[in-house]
Amino acid sequence: MGPDGQRWLDDLPRLVGELEQAWGLDVEGRGLPGGSASWVGRARDADGRPRVLKIGMPGHDLDDEARVLGLAAGRGLVGLRAHDPGRNALLLDELGPSLEAAVLPVEEKLEHLAAALTLVWEIPASALTPPGPGEDKASTLTRLVLDTDTRLGHPTPPAVLDLALEYAARRVAAHDPDRCVVVHGDPHPANALSTAPAPGDDGLAYRLVDPDGFLADPAYDLGVVLREWTGRLGERPRERLEGWCTLLADRCRLDAQVVWEWAYLERVSTGLHVLDFGAERMGRRFLDSAATLLTGR
Template sequence: MTEPAVEVQPLVRQKAHSLGALGERWLAELPGLVGELERYWSIEVGQPLSGGTTSYVARARTGDGRDAVLKVSLPAPDFASQVRTLRLAEGRGYAQLLAHDLERHAMLQEALGPSMDRLGLAPRQQIETLCAMLRRAWRVPRSAELTVDPAAEKARCLGEMVGRLWESLGRPCSERVVTQALTFAGRRAAAFDPGRCVVVHGDPHPGNALRVVTPRAGADAGFVFVDPDGFLADPAYDLGVVLRDWCAELRGGDRAAAGGLIRSYCALLADRTGVDQRAIWEWGFLERVSTGLYALDFGAEELGRPFLDTAELLA
């Protein structure tokens, strides 16, 4: 029997193609895999959902009539970390995990409403809500599998990636921007302290913050996070990711206006969390540059270019 067609979002398809044979096989096998999961979990899979770059996501309904969301991730070693984080969170600050299959890179989650970035909220309101969510999410307990190797600490890894991709992509931004990013990577690596580490989300931008359908315990802010990376790092790292965004607001102004606006957001992040403002600023710039280069590397020019353009304004 021919499996029904499965609609894959353009960015997810781009990412799959960038993985070569592994990604092509995932795309080819995805319809059959979705059919397997329908039978395995006794669910009915509905319309795909937009957003994301590394997973097929679709609405689903369980055998007892409960709305849910099916997520099938591209093969990646961090999928187990996502599952572990959601499992340990038990719905507190994060989406509730209903079922998972590590071998198939699949999970079933509670159904949620729209993401924060689609609700027309002012940037400062989004930032304040994300801060409240992160204060809750950082309380996820550590598991025995989570350790931090200083040689593989996030700042060192991002610094290495920035230098490598800048050269391999033909230097798509100025040397001034890359020098600043590498300087900040060195500072954050030197300041690394395992005692300050928490289980960070890893990518807590507004698109990964979804509104709960009905109020519930563990979602005091009215939103919960999805798609956690779930590793140990300084809390300032997550706040730097929040600061990384806002390209649309920054690109319309000159250097002084852009710098003033993003520094006001940085001050707000520090005020709402008690985390060092300088650390947030340095993580934010490093994340801005590394994200732009990473997106360009898998062919997502439209996604990556705004990060590098705004980095030029802020360097």
């Protein structure tokens, strides 16, 4: 956390108290579990309605998240009720348990994620600034994979690294700013929380939280959706994952091979990323699973 983080933590009770006064809230004293870069706690507004207060840590600016949530206006994403840039705080609708915790078949979970994402992708792309040259998602992931693999002493199996870079090069070559949409950026099941259906969202059962919100190929979001599920791949992992790629691609009217390429690149880049911050077992799990997917090529 460092000195800045500790000062922020020490100052957190004052921040919460000021926001209670500014927004007419009654905030529970104990924060919710799961936040890695923010304090998140339950609250009730002046009318007794359940809300969630989110306060970003130093270095974790919530302005971009607030902008995307405001543009979405609750379609596919959690509803935003207020934003205080000076205190780096958001007031959000309270949602229910996560899709990760739901006892559902994988295919049904994928359908729920796709339903929310297709609404997120309707946010006008013109509202965000396009990535500059070399800053599209595939280019940044290429650099992440190469730099991290080198710095960590080449933990990635050579065949896995070669395939990830091949897919990354294809996605760089295919990048078309005119076909980019506003993507969530991190739509894993723990970021999908249950919700009551609302008018205009086709009976949506889950809304997404914590959007990164940038312009990219919509198939990128589906690749993120599929980067894990390692424990559910079974004895024929490639066949199973290809089936899920097809399911999502058909549901979202995208190309299944493109979804596969993003999913593989995300699996490898995420493995290296988590290895880099010291989660050896989790990182190896991602990279080992990427190696098992080489069979059947």
